[in-house]
Amino acid sequence: MPAEIIDGKKISTELRSDITKEISQIRSTHPHFNPKLVIIQIGDRPDSSTYVKMKLKSSEEVGIDGSLLKFDADIKQDDLLAKIDALNKDDSVHGILVQLPLPKHLDEELITNSVKQSKDIDGFSELNLAAIFKKNAVTKFIPCTPKGIMYLLNHEKVQITGKNVVVCGRSDIVGGPLAKLLEKEGGTVTVLHSKSTPEQVKLFCSHADILVSAVGKANFITKDLLKPGVVVIDVGTNFVPDATRKSGRRMCGDVDFQGCSEVASKITPVPGGVGPMTVGMVLHNLLESAKKANGLL
């Protein structure tokens, strides 16, 4: 029996519809409720512009007041920090997103940490990350991709407690926090990374009940690695040549979707799996922040 496809696009659409409803419901009793997001973009990277546009469009659709603050690529660090500080102090703003990556003269860690914790809806600041890694700390904002994956697993009623979980990749915004979130849900988690040997990848994947790949390599996960019935979550965004497409290339994940679908019980496609959830979680975090600021949470 081929795997059930986890339809991130559909689940994200439902989530956005819930957010839209909730905002309009709150407004019916709190007419001044105005969830507000500010995105900061430095320079003109086309990929950044695409992401920013997508976030603004999605915000508008659900009734979030999104705006873009764009600065030249050569902005001085102190000027940027002063701008963020002003937004931190502006009570009408509920979320501040600094679009990464930043030009090289800017200290990404310093700038990410300068966003006030209660407005850091990306969840990238040290304090938000620390809350994920501490055992009993109350988590504030969880980075959107790991949060989206946890949402998908919960939506699909995938049991995590007592299961063997493998997370491939250990980045600060995906693999690292995700591994900890899955552990907190009771999973026994192994993290595979660039220093893991092919033998280790084989060994741990062969026992995985839940397998998440976030390494950025097409065909990193193939059918032969999998335990039958595994749940496969594909976080990769890669491009491979494809002569049948106008662009000459095709987007794919880390997972050989077709082969793995024959063995897995559930699997996310790329595109249309984890990707749509990430933007959904930006909106979800922003709404949460606005509710908190208005004493509604």
Place this chain on the structure above:
Amino acid sequence: MPAEIIDGKKISTELRSDITKEISQIRSTHPHFNPKLVIIQIGDRPDSSTYVKMKLKSSEEVGIDGSLLKFDADIKQDDLLAKIDALNKDDSVHGILVQLPLPKHLDEELITNSVKQSKDIDGFSELNLAAIFKKNAVTKFIPCTPKGIMYLLNHEKVQITGKNVVVCGRSDIVGGPLAKLLEKEGGTVTVLHSKSTPEQVKLFCSHADILVSAVGKANFITKDLLKPGVVVIDVGTNFVPDATRKSGRRMCGDVDFQGCSEVASKITPVPGGVGPMTVGMVLHNLLESAKKANGLL
């Protein structure tokens, strides 16, 4: 061939002797160099008093100026925070240890986080923990038990990159940070915890090249679980009945030392393994802090 015993007592004694030498060497050129530690103890728990005495005695031995600030168990939280704030601002103080656990009316997380990061030689504050969990962040102070274990493994020239590492236990001060430190050194790490099933414990232990147990259960790790040649690090401190002792009990770790010694390549005993390293690392962190404050690092 029985396992080589990792003699934490001896390694810690050597480390302390190095610290003593370094302090007297620095003093020969910087006569006012005075590494200073302040320990805060709230109330009169006998176990806390024992630990505090041990830390003060070890400090004195190496030439660290250690002092104890003792407060009644009913101290008001604001008074304690004001005291910590004063120590944070006192340039002559290089390290502040708040002896845990605290009486229940005090917010342990708030108080732990109130110690300035540059004086938090326990490494328990959120900012110090976050630096461990972030991929490329510069770590400041590493909690003393994980730091001591990494020191032992390095001292024993145990290769970590490419190895299967199992950490049993996921506390904020041992298992959690240790798993991340071992991962950063290239290990492929699986964390076992209270929600892991006996089958999972068996499976992952049977593949472990390095096995660390920090769960607090006598005989949790037995010979039959181990892969021949494994390096075993025992962080447990447990007491079992022993009629041959005056006290009627005997201290032991999580590991069945005798049985596991027949299979492991290296193993730490309890007592005399990880324990002595922890206090050694308090001194090491304090000296580091004093050197930084004096522009010597």
